[in-house]
Amino acid sequence: MTPASYILGIVAAVLVLIVVVELLRRRHLRERHAIWWIIAGVLALIAGVFPTTLTWVAGLIGVEIPVNLVFFVGIATLFLVCLQHSSELTQLESKTRILAERIALLEMDDHRPANAAAPTATATATATATTKRKSGSGA
Amino acid sequence: MESPYARTLIVMPALNEEASVGAVIREVYAALPGVTVLVVNDGSTDHTAEVAAQAGARVASLPFNLGVGGAMRVGFRYAMENDFDNVVQVDSDGQHDPSGVPALLAELGSADLVLGARFAGEGDYRVRGPRMWAMKTLASVLSRTSGARLTDTTSGFRASGPRAVALFASHYPAEYLGDTIEALVIASRAGLVVRQVPVSMRVRAGGVPSHNPMKSAVYLGRAGLALVFAFARPASSYYVRSNE
Numbered sequence: 053m054t055p056a057s058y059i060l061g062i063v064a065a066v067l068v069l070i071v072v073v074e075l076l077r078r079r080h081l082r083e084r085h086a087i088w089w090i091i092a093g094v095l096a097l098i099a100g101v102f103p104t105t106l107t108w109v110a111g112l113i114g115v116e117i118p119v120n121l122v123f124f125v126g127i128a129t130l131f132l133v134c135l136q137h138s139s140e141l142t143q144l145e146s147k148t149r150i151l152a153e154r155i156a157l158l159e160m161d162d163h164r165p166a167n168a169a170a171p172t173a174t175a176t177a178t179a180t181a182t183t184k185r186k187s188g189s190g191a
Numbered sequence: 192m193e194s195p196y197a198r199t200l201i202v203m204p205a206l207n208e209e210a211s212v213g214a215v216i217r218e219v220y221a222a223l224p225g226v227t228v229l230v231v232n233d234g235s236t237d238h239t240a241e242v243a244a245q246a247g248a249r250v251a252s253l254p255f256n257l258g259v260g261g262a263m264r265v266g267f268r269y270a271m272e273n274d275f276d277n278v279v280q281v282d283s284d285g286q287h288d289p290s291g292v293p294a295l296l297a298e299l300g301s302a303d304l305v306l307g308a309r310f311a312g313e314g315d316y317r318v319r320g321p322r323m324w325a326m327k328t329l330a331s332v333l334s335r336t337s338g339a340r341l342t343d344t345t346s347g348f349r350a351s352g353p354r355a356v357a358l359f360a361s362h363y364p365a366e367y368l369g370d371t372i373e374a375l376v377i378a379s380r381a382g383l384v385v386r387q388v389p390v391s392m393r394v395r396a397g398g399v400p401s402h403n404p405m406k407s408a409v410y411l412g413r414a415g416l417a418l419v420f421a422f423a424r425p426a427s428s429y430y431v432r433s434n435e
Contacts, residue, residue: 144366149261152253153257156252
């Protein structure tokens with residue numbers, strides 16, 4: 053390993069950590085999303101500063117070429133983060149949907165007087181009937 | 192004197208149906224005097240909301256398109272908050288004949304969810320090919336789940352009693368096809384009684400039903416997936432508030 057590639061590894065890891073911490077500091081990233089990037093950055097930093105640890109761990113779990121362990125951990129991390137994002141997207145969609153449904157009902161309440169004054173006779177009759185029924189039920 | 196339909200809410204999901212929605216609403220009022228019609232305008236870009244209000248319906252407008260499932264959830268929630276006992280879903284394109292509603296409501300006396308089935312003898316509605324096989328498969332699986340003989344599980348023409356309204360107000364599925372298929376699984380798994388009543392169905396006022404084989408295959412796949420996941424969901428996600 054050349055000194056240049058040794059330094060490149062460390063600089064890349066430090067850069068990742070700096071960016072993540074800065075985003076956290078400015079509240080552009082929530083802790084729950086940052087945690088994976090911090091773990092990945094710290095692992096990369098350890099492997100960058102002490103390349104022997106990578107070789108040692110790879111040997112320990114029987115990975116013959118240490119760099120393959122890096123690829124495996126990298127891909128696994130990205131995969132899990134993607135999955136987490138998909139899941140959170142789903143939750144956000146469902147919250148947006150619920151908000152849209154609530155808004156539809158709330159706007160309806162706001163426009164109730166306008167509905168009652170609707171131009172056709174049927175509309176007025178229905179609105180009155182609805183009001184009567186509601187006051188009758190005592191809700 | 193209170194009309195027998197005073198505590199029944201007709202919910203009509205409507206997406207760009209300005210051409211038909213007015214006539215359908217007037218037809219519903221004529222067939223069911225005293226009923227309340229709620230049109231859920233599902234992000235229409237035409238004058239659906241105005242036409243519906245002119246015809247005397249109450250109108251809830253969604254800020255963007257959510258699909259039939261989302262629109263129906265608005266309807267169920269509205270029914271809960273305004274003390275309606277029953278909710279009947281009627282299409283705004285005129286495909287469902289409002290004169291079939293009393294039959295659905297009558298069956299609610301002994302059931303919680305009543306489907307208006309299109310192939311059970313009345314009317315002249317037909318489908319063929321893969322779409323028909325898909326519907327038959329769904330029907331047999333869902334019949335077993337619900338313990339009732341169902342032949343038309345994707346029918347949107349259905350009536351929900353108080354227990355179903357309470358369940359659906361919080362658990363109505365919003366996915367595509369979920370609103371018809373998964374809703375049946377949810378209802379069955381929550382212990383509701385599901386029934387089927389034959390109704391006559393008319394040809395849609397506008398638009399043509401698709402007989403494209405590719406679309407049918409996609410439909411079959413999505414229906415199957417919707418069904419599998421409906422069964423795979425944890426039972427705890429479905430419950431009815433007991434004090435209703």
